[in-house]
Amino acid sequence: MNEIVPVVDMSNISVEFPGVKALDGVSLRLFQGEVHALMGENGAGKSTLIKALTGVYAIDHGTITVMGEPQRFSTPAEAQAARISTVYQEVNLCPNLSVEENILLGREPRKRGRIQWKQVRHTAREVLGQLQLGHIDPGSVLSSHSIAVQQLIAIARSVQVDAKVLILDEPTSSLDADEVTQLFSVIRTLRDRGVAILFVSHFLEQVYEISDRMTVLRNGKLVGEYLTRSLPRMELISKMIGKDLEALTELERAENRSRPDRTDGTPRLRAQALGRKGSVENIDFSLHAGEILGLAGLLGSGRTETARLLFGADRADQGTLTVRGVTETFRSPRSAINRGIAFSSENRKEEGLIADLSVRDNLVLAMQASKGWLRQIPRSEQDQLGDEFIEKLDIRPPNKDALIRNLSGGNQQKVLLARWLITHPELLILDEPTRGIDIGAKTQIQKLISALADDGMSIVFISAELEEVLRLSDRIAIMKDRRMVAELPNDGVTLEDVMTTIAGSKA
Structure with missing residues (x-):
């Protein structure tokens, strides 16, 4: 495979903003007929690399070749002219137009200045049929379809321009399992037709199901390129977060806090199979007075979505939520506040x-x-x-x-x-309360959280720093692919235990 010329070859790419080096010598190769996953935590440089390829950002150093020819795009339109198409998480089509109009928007066949609508519909049907989407009515209004179908229409538009490279940026973030299956069927069809596909996702299960190769970034730098089948999930997580597997067993959690066990009696909060379609599901835990429940998982695992459900910022459509033994259906954050629940957002x-x-x-x-x-x-x-x-x-x-x-x-x-x-509040939900702050302020906030729990407050604590979750929490709920997959009592749990559970493998 290494002897084959890549469709896209980005070599030693650096992008700098005032005071920030967003990319530092990063390389990426995309091959014909492959799905290539771009992996990394928040701030790793994934979006910057995509924008450097597609002409949104100018590169300061490095080279880009497309199908063997040197390129340096100044606008996304130039990248599209070179047959590189991008489908973003937020569908950037026209919801008030029909499916067929969106597929051929700006490229409609014309005769004497008039759009040939019969040919538009014929071409749209042909493209949809190629992607096994023949059941979609080309004349239907785009907004009448689900987000999943709208993303498929965006892909169909890319196919209509005969894209050789298709970039899918978090395409499954709002899809349920059946919709993901449908999307993956389309992706495999395109891959088999020779399209090079760059797939960006935080869902490990999906990455391992659909990708052939992956590139891992961390803090704006290249960690490496790997064949998916040759990189175990635990190793992938280690490369993403910068922890050496051999050193994991040497990392110890801070001394347990000496608060008594308070799990007897009616819990302050009880979530049972709580969820919201297309967002998060299977949230199941109890939280008592004086307890800190940590939510652990990679970015995109559903931690923030869970917090928003508990606070009524989003409405659950699955399961039940009880507060001090009373079943609640929060219609707004104000309802949650009136029941003694507070939420400090990550943003x-x-x-x-x-x-x-x-x-x-x-x-x-x-x-x-x-x-x-x-x-x-x-x-x-x-x-x-x-x-x-x-x-x-x-x-x-x-x-x-x-x-x-x-x-x-x-x-x-x-x-x-x-x-x-x-x-x-009786319950305080903290989403990334120490992110982006200096070590002194972080220490003060951690001590405050512990003191609040000592005084009897219930706390849901969310942090991307697993060591921080281990240090503060009494119990740890493990999130993966927007599901709660396990709950671990924080009694001798190590960072390796948490990472193993996230990866879905046995210790």
Whole structure:
């Protein structure tokens, strides 16, 4: 296989942004008739590499050849002209147009300036038939179809332009099992026709089912290229997160916290087969007072989706959720807040903080929302709360009138935590509360989380850092491919145990 000339050969690619080297000497080869998986955790450089190939980003160093010819695309249109097509996670078609119009949009056959609609439909039917999608009516409106079918239509559009390279960026993120099966059937058809397919996904089961070869990136650098059948899953995970398998047995979890077992009695929260179609499923656990439940899994495993279901940000359509023994159906986050549940989002800039408001204003937002906007919190109470929590969480600078956008990431995170603590929740859901902050602030937040649990608060703790999950949690729920696959009591559990469970292999 190594003697065959790649359809795409990206060699020693570097891309730099102000103060950041997003890609550092990365190489990627795509071969005709292969599905090639691009693997790596968040921030590894996958999206940057795709954008460097397709002309969205200019490359600073390195070379790109397509079908043996040197190329350096300046726009995605140039890449498409070179027969490289990309289908993104968010379908970028026109939902108000028909299937046939989307397949031939901008390339409609014309005669004397008029579109030849009979030929449009004939060509659309022909393309759909080639992909075993003949059951789809070309005249139907795109928006009338599921997201899965819309993605298949986007692929059909790529086939109609005779793409030699097809890039699929997280194509299965919103699909259920049957829809994934249908998509994979289309991918195999294209592969067998000689198309080189780049497949980006965080679902390990799917990667091993569909890919022939994979390239692994970490922190903007190339880890290596491997035949899928030759790379065990445990080794893949190790390469993605940067842990040497031989060193795993030497990594020890921090000393267990000395809180008593509180699993007797009615749990604060009970999820039974909880799920949402196309999002996450099989969430099943109990959480008692004073417990920390850690959610562990690779990026895309369903951790955040689970948090959103528990908080009512998304509505579950499967299973049941009980709070202190009462079955609940949260229709909104406000319903969850009224039942003593708080949620600190991983996306603090877009879903948490309001950059142009002061520290004080951000601190009291959740409390004000629970009271209703017609019952304004008195300014004196706002000041008192601001002073209290700035001191309690060591927020710097200790100025409640400072704009939140001018604080460091760690201090912004403290403000977000304080906002929810002001509401005196019984259950606190923390999604990546220490990501992107310095070690000092991280240590302070970890100590705070432990202290809150010692005082009886129930906590769901989510972190991509498995060591952090092990350090803080009483029990660990393992997420994989947007399902909860196991629950481990944190009694002597090692990092290797967690990784083995995520990989789906025996220790």
